[in-house]
Amino acid sequence: MTEPAVAVDGVSKRFKLYRERPTSLxxxxxxxxxxxxxxxxxxxxxxxxxxxxxxxxGLIGANGSGKTTLLKIIGGIIRPTSGEVRTRGRxxxxxxxxxxxxxxxxxxxxxxxxxxxxxxxxxETDSYFDRIVEFSExxxxxxxQVKHYSSGMFVRLGFAxxxxxxxxxxxxxxxxxxxxxxxxxxxxxxxxxxxxxxRTMIIVSHDADLVARVCDQAIMLDGGRVRAAGDAMEVVKDxxxxxxxxxxxxxxxxxxxxxxxxDVRLLNRKGETPYRGVRAGDPLTVQxxxxxxxxxxxxxxxxxxxxxxxxxxxxxxxxxxxxxLGTVEGxxxxxxxxxxxxxxSGGYRxxxxxxxxxxxxxxxxxxxxxxxxIWRDPPREGSVWVPHESEVEEL
Amino acid sequence: MSATGLHHRTSESPRFNILERIREVLSRREVIGNLIGxxxxxxxxxxxxxxxxxxLNPLLYLVVFWVVFTVFLPAGIPDxxxxxxxxxxxxxxxxxxxxxxxxxxxxxASLVTKVAFPREVLPLAAVGASLVNFAYQVAVLLVFMIAxxxxxxxxxxxxxPAGLTVLLLFTTALAMGTSALNVRYRDTMHLVELSLIAxxxxxxIVYSASLxxxxxxxxxxxxxxxxxxxxxxxxxxxxxxxxRLAGNCNDAGVQxxxxxxxxxxxxxxxxxxxxxLTWYFWRLGLVAAMSLVLxxxxxxxxxxxxxxxxxxx
Numbered sequence: 001m002t003e004p005a006v007a008v009d010g011v012s013k014r015f016k017l018y019r020e021r022p023t024s025l026x027x028x029x030x031x032x033x034x035x036x037x038x039x040x041x042x043x044x045x046x047x048x049x050x051x052x053x054x055x056x057x058g059l060i061g062a063n064g065s066g067k068t069t070l071l072k073i074i075g076g077i078i079r080p081t082s083g084e085v086r087t088r089g090r091x092x093x094x095x096x097x098x099x100x101x102x103x104x105x106x107x108x109x110x111x112x113x114x115x116x117x118x119x120x121x122x123x124e125t126d127s128y129f130d131r132i133v134e135f136s137e138x139x140x141x142x143x144x145q146v147k148h149y150s151s152g153m154f155v156r157l158g159f160a161x162x163x164x165x166x167x168x169x170x171x172x173x174x175x176x177x178x179x180x181x182x183x184x185x186x187x188x189x190x191x192x193x194x195x196x197x198x199r200t201m202i203i204v205s206h207d208a209d210l211v212a213r214v215c216d217q218a219i220m221l222d223g224g225r226v227r228a229a230g231d232a233m234e235v236v237k238d239x240x241x242x243x244x245x246x247x248x249x250x251x252x253x254x255x256x257x258x259x260x261x262x263d264v265r266l267l268n269r270k271g272e273t274p275y276r277g278v279r280a281g282d283p284l285t286v287q288x289x290x291x292x293x294x295x296x297x298x299x300x301x302x303x304x305x306x307x308x309x310x311x312x313x314x315x316x317x318x319x320x321x322x323x324x325l326g327t328v329e330g331x332x333x334x335x336x337x338x339x340x341x342x343x344x345s346g347g348y349r350x351x352x353x354x355x356x357x358x359x360x361x362x363x364x365x366x367x368x369x370x371x372x373x374i375w376r377d378p379p380r381e382g383s384v385w386v387p388h389e390s391e392v393e394e395l
Numbered sequence: 396m397s398a399t400g401l402h403h404r405t406s407e408s409p410r411f412n413i414l415e416r417i418r419e420v421l422s423r424r425e426v427i428g429n430l431i432g433x434x435x436x437x438x439x440x441x442x443x444x445x446x447x448x449x450x451l452n453p454l455l456y457l458v459v460f461w462v463v464f465t466v467f468l469p470a471g472i473p474d475x476x477x478x479x480x481x482x483x484x485x486x487x488x489x490x491x492x493x494x495x496x497x498x499x500x501x502x503x504a505s506l507v508t509k510v511a512f513p514r515e516v517l518p519l520a521a522v523g524a525s526l527v528n529f530a531y532q533v534a535v536l537l538v539f540m541i542a543x544x545x546x547x548x549x550x551x552x553x554x555x556p557a558g559l560t561v562l563l564l565f566t567t568a569l570a571m572g573t574s575a576l577n578v579r580y581r582d583t584m585h586l587v588e589l590s591l592i593a594x595x596x597x598x599x600i601v602y603s604a605s606l607x608x609x610x611x612x613x614x615x616x617x618x619x620x621x622x623x624x625x626x627x628x629x630x631x632x633x634x635x636x637x638x639r640l641a642g643n644c645n646d647a648g649v650q651x652x653x654x655x656x657x658x659x660x661x662x663x664x665x666x667x668x669x670x671x672l673t674w675y676f677w678r679l680g681l682v683a684a685m686s687l688v689l690x691x692x693x694x695x696x697x698x699x700x701x702x703x704x705x706x707x708x
Contacts, residue, residue, distance in 0.1 A: 015706070072705065073404070075511050076402060076404055076511040077508065077509070077510070077511050077705045078702075078703075078705045078706055079404065079405075079406060079408070079702045079703070080404070080405065080406050081406050082406045083405070083406070084403065084404060084405040084406075085402075085403075085404045085405075086401065086402070086403050086404075087401070087402045087404075088401050088402075091402070091511070093509075093510065093511060095508075095509045095510075096505075096509045099505055099506055099509035099510055100503070100505060100506040100509070100510065102433055102437060104436070104437045104440045104441075105433065105436060105437065105440075109432075109433070109436065112429060113429045113430070113432075113433055116423075116425045116426045116429045117426055117429075117506065117510055117512055118510065118512075119423075119512070121425060122425055145440075
């Protein structure tokens with residue numbers, strides 16, 4: 001690769017957090033005498049990265065890790081406190097779909113206004129107009145005021161305008177997950193088209209699996225610093241582990257292996273390993289086989305279930321269930337029996353650990369992404385499965 | 396910094412180069428046009444009369460003052476309706492342009508925090524929208540003047556485009572500075588609104604300038620004319636209303652009466668300070684020069700502060 005499309009060099013960003021931001025002159029004068037009450041908050045610290053032209057890079061990290069701040073600095077919306085950013089080519093930043101849409105104007109008027117703010121000339125907009133409308137699927141509503149649009153229509157139009165801006169570098173912030181599934185697929189197709197055309201893309205997402213699927217490379221931010229960078233698959237794997245650590249303190253590097261996890265199995269209603277997934281509302285058993293070569297006093301087995309976005313859904317352990325293991329030597333089988341799986345759909349991740357009661361020592365841990373899948377036939381909406389029944393009475 | 400070239404961003408705001416900024420803004424002039432269009436469309440959306448509403452305001456003034464001062468009180472300034480409107484429309488453009496311009500960056504916070512574009516287009520579009528309204532209102536005044544057979548065609552009309560140019564320069568210069576200051580100090584908006592009330596009364600709009608100047612000593616006169624709006628309003632009055640006399644002037648009541656001649660007539664008073672056109676052009680030139688310095692200064696302030704807009708909003 002020759003010149004990178006985006007070069008970030010030692011970028012730091014400090015925000016001043018005021019308890020109550022003095023914005024009037026009087027307050028300014030008053031707070032001038034007092035010591036600065038602002039607290040420095042470093043959103044980014046010494047970030048360096050080179051993004052070669054034609055690659056798609058994902059920025060991942062927990063909330064508040066600085067992803068959006070970095071994207072805004074690359075897009076020229078805010079300035080770094082130190083360091084520098086060099087970019088080559090026309091940049092379009094999709095930080096919010098339909099930013100600047102005016103509710104009183106029609107879809108057509110907003111397309112022209114938005115496109116010109118994003119950098120298209122009137123002639124360019126004229127030539128893309130039909131394609132923009134077609135992409136947004138709003139042919140029938142394009143001359144209606146935007147205030148009458150549903151939120152889905154609003155973001156569809158916003159996305160349609162933004163991707164027709166014809167940028168060399170496209171910055172995308174969490175906006176690939178808009179609209180219904182069909183529209184999302186269309187957005188991802190368009191992203192693939194961008195990649196084929198050799199454009200550069202930087203995608204911010206908390207959906208790490210999307211990043212793994214779409215991006216060539218990924219950068220993981222944590223507390224404003226680069227924690228991992230490189231091949232998207234690798235970084236996403238790191239990210240998942242990192243996210244596990246937030247809620248599962250047994251996920252640690254320094255395992256002693258005094259007790260080892262030999263096997264973790266999921267068993268369905270029939271006591272078999274489910275091959276198609278688990279039906280919502282069904283029972284599920286998590287079976288953990290551990291083995292200690294030498295006697296270990298009171299080990300605790302913990303388990304945690306996460307959803308596809310690494311959110312902790314459920315956590316328990318033998319200390320919670322008040323099921324002391326005593327002194328363990330040799331093999332044990334610990335089973336967690338969940339009587340009703342309370343989720344409706346999606347892939348879930350399982351983490352299991354063996355550790356001392358106070359967590360001073362972690363003996364071993366194990367985690368499996370996509371450990372099980374919940375399915376319902378037909379698929380249902382909502383995220384929680386509430387056990388229920390219905391009845392009819394004649395009155 | 397072209398739209399397709401190499402961008403280089405550091406903690407420092409890039410060096411302020413006004414020619415470069417002008418080029419940048421000119422390259423995005425379609426945005427200004429679209430933002431002006433947006434302002435006007437939004438203002439008259441869901442109205443039946445639409446842009447007529449802009450024209451009804453000056454029309455009402457014209458009819459009321461014409462009736463009151465020709466029928467009921469036929470004294471004071473002759474054709475008061477025309478005199479008043481030729482100054483009032485100027486002030487309306489200034490006041491609406493400055494007020495809308497001051498609030499322009501804050502009002503468009505959702506854009507500023509989400510999209511990178513030269514922020515200057517916001518105050519410029521606000522002034523531009525006021526200019527469009529001004530054009531409608533001037534059209535009303537001109538139609539009225541033609542309808543009542545007012546004699547105003549001549550070289551004096553050259554003062555109108557000259558005055559308008561200087562007015563736009565001055566309004567833009569102020570609006571650019573205040574729009575940037577308003578992001579950090581929201582007091583700016585209140586200060587501007589208050590100042591606009593006071594400013595109206597120190598500018599010769601509802602009263603004649605020579606009436607005031609005649610009662611001031613030379614230094615007070617200079618101070619009075621140092622108000623940049625005074626020469627602009629006077630230029631419009633000279634251009635549209637013309638050099639007129641008021642009071643008991645008898646045979647001296649001609650357009651080109653010499654000041655010396657008028658002074659001999661007790662009870663006769665010229666409404667504008669000078670009969671010729673040069674005096675007005677000269678005064679306008681001074682304001683133009685001052686506005687150019689001011690525009691460079693406030694653009695610099697705007698540019699320096701604009702790097703932090705997205706954070707402060």
